[in-house]
Amino acid sequence: MVGSESEKKSRTEGKPWRWIIIGAVIALIVALTTASMTTPKISLFRHPCSCSQKYSGMVEDCCCDYETVDRLNEEVLYPSLQDLVKTPFFRYFKVKLGCDCPFWPDDGMCHLRDCSVCECPESEFPKSFRTPFHRGLPSDDLQCQEGKPQAAVDRTLDSKAFRGWTEIDNPWTNDDETDNAEMTYVNLQLNPEQYTGYSGPSARRIWDAVYSENCPKYPSEELCQEERILYKLISGLHSSISIHIADRYLLDKSKNLWGCNATLMYDRVLRYPDRVRNLYFTYLFVLRAVMKAQDYLEQAEYDTGNPTEDLKAHSLMRQLLYNPKLQAACPLPFDEAKLWKGQRGPELKQKIQEQFRNISALMDCVGCEKCRLWGKLQVLGLGTALKILFSDNGWDHLGQINLSNLSTKWALVLK
Numbered sequence: 001m002v003g004s005e006s007e008k009k010s011r012t013e014g015k016p017w018r019w020i021i022i023g024a025v026i027a028l029i030v031a032l033t034t035a036s037m038t039t040p041k042i043s044l045f046r047h048p049c050s051c052s053q054k055y056s057g058m059v060e061d062c063c064c065d066y067e068t069v070d071r072l073n074e075e076v077l078y079p080s081l082q083d084l085v086k087t088p089f090f091r092y093f094k095v096k097l098g099c100d101c102p103f104w105p106d107d108g109m110c111h112l113r114d115c116s117v118c119e120c121p122e123s124e125f126p127k128s129f130r131t132p133f134h135r136g137l138p139s140d141d142l143q144c145q146e147g148k149p150q151a152a153v154d155r156t157l158d159s160k161a162f163r164g165w166t167e168i169d170n171p172w173t174n175d176d177e178t179d180n181a182e183m184t185y186v187n188l189q190l191n192p193e194q195y196t197g198y199s200g201p202s203a204r205r206i207w208d209a210v211y212s213e214n215c216p217k218y219p220s221e222e223l224c225q226e227e228r229i230l231y232k233l234i235s236g237l238h239s240s241i242s243i244h245i246a247d248r249y250l251l252d253k254s255k256n257l258w259g260c261n262a263t264l265m266y267d268r269v270l271r272y273p274d275r276v277r278n279l280y281f282t283y284l285f286v287l288r289a290v291m292k293a294q295d296y297l298e299q300a301e302y303d304t305g306n307p308t309e310d311l312k313a314h315s316l317m318r319q320l321l322y323n324p325k326l327q328a329a330c331p332l333p334f335d336e337a338k339l340w341k342g343q344r345g346p347e348l349k350q351k352i353q354e355q356f357r358n359i360s361a362l363m364d365c366v367g368c369e370k371c372r373l374w375g376k377l378q379v380l381g382l383g384t385a386l387k388i389l390f391s392d393n394g395w396d397h398l399g400q401i402n403l404s405n406l407s408t409k410w411a412l413v414l415k
């Protein structure tokens, strides 16, 4: 999978691939917060075959150009998000990790979540997973986990002072987040998005369902702008997932050596310009949601029970929201006011909302716990961005919402 040394070198020279990580910025700020926001030194623009293609001009359907996105990401968003995601407010994510797949409950995949949380026979379960603070890779003999042992989520929480989140409802997503009995907290810093070994029919089935049933392939003459946007959001998310897999790849299992798999990154994303463009699109869409929610994010309470860290989170958030470079260079990353205008507007919105809810529900069918965690987090981030941008009652309506998990989700998108 990994290319030759010279090939790899040529692919790793040049600009850092930082913007990608922010790409999901709005899965929002949530994805942001994670350790997965490392800085792969892959050059998007000087790849030997991708035709040293430099992306230029306006990002399609957006109001900002490629060069500006690259610059803002490198100078403002990426560094800010790196700090933000480490604060307790952003690093804890409340999630229902149970596998309640509503579409094909009997395909034998859903029991896998239990494997990773310890219903495997003791002999099958890596010892390292029983040690609360273990972070390395356990031996590779976990029979009942789809993917590999590294697919299991580390549920260690490192702060006793942490207060916990109040949940909110979102018409764009499927989860009932008020069902506390089934929710669990995860420290995202301990569970970076990375290669897990999850692939094959189960993974393929999810992606097929996402695209074919809920979000038809683009380009298609029959797609209107709103449908095209849904497709691009999902494709951008898919690119982001593939890039994270490539960025933190298990290069040598016997040595537990992790690093960037440049070949995989190229094969899955960089060689397809539309996948790269869709990543930029998703990035700007999420960024617009963050900027639209500026007042809300500024006034929100960042309260995890750790005053010093919470103050820091608030201050970092303010620095990000009021960054003069950001305001000047890209004041309106995406113009949501153009959408849902035609006669079919309300009907179309309902349809797309339902499709996105289906995609959200599909995350419960992902047969690898860590992939499910990140899939849910990022879809939640996108769902939050959709809610911010397309709420019927306008953004003020969201003033009643408790920020806690909302911002976590945003962080994800922004990652």
Ligand SMILES: Cc1cc2nc3c(=O)[nH]c(=O)nc-3n(C[C@H](O)[C@H](O)[C@H](O)COP(=O)(O)OP(=O)(O)OC[C@H]3O[C@@H](n4cnc5c(N)ncnc54)[C@H](O)[C@@H]3O)c2cc1C
Pocket (backbone or CB within 6 Å): 193, 194, 195, 196, 197, 198, 199, 200, 203, 204, 206, 207, 234, 235, 236, 238, 239, 240, 241, 242, 245, 268, 275, 363, 366, 370, 371, 372, 374, 375
């Ligand atoms: C929600 C979810 C989360 C996942 N998280 C992880 C993870 O954290 N770690 C991990 O190791 N694995 C993860 N996986 C599995 C991973 O996404 C791949 O499915 C797996 O690595 C197999 O890859 P593949 O080469 O078969 O292509 P896949 O990525 O499975 O793609 C399937 C098909 O979709 C199309 N496609 C691919 N990319 C795009 C795009 N950007 N836009 C439009 N179409 C596209 C192509 O036709 C491709 O053949 C996840 C899967 C899902 C469904």
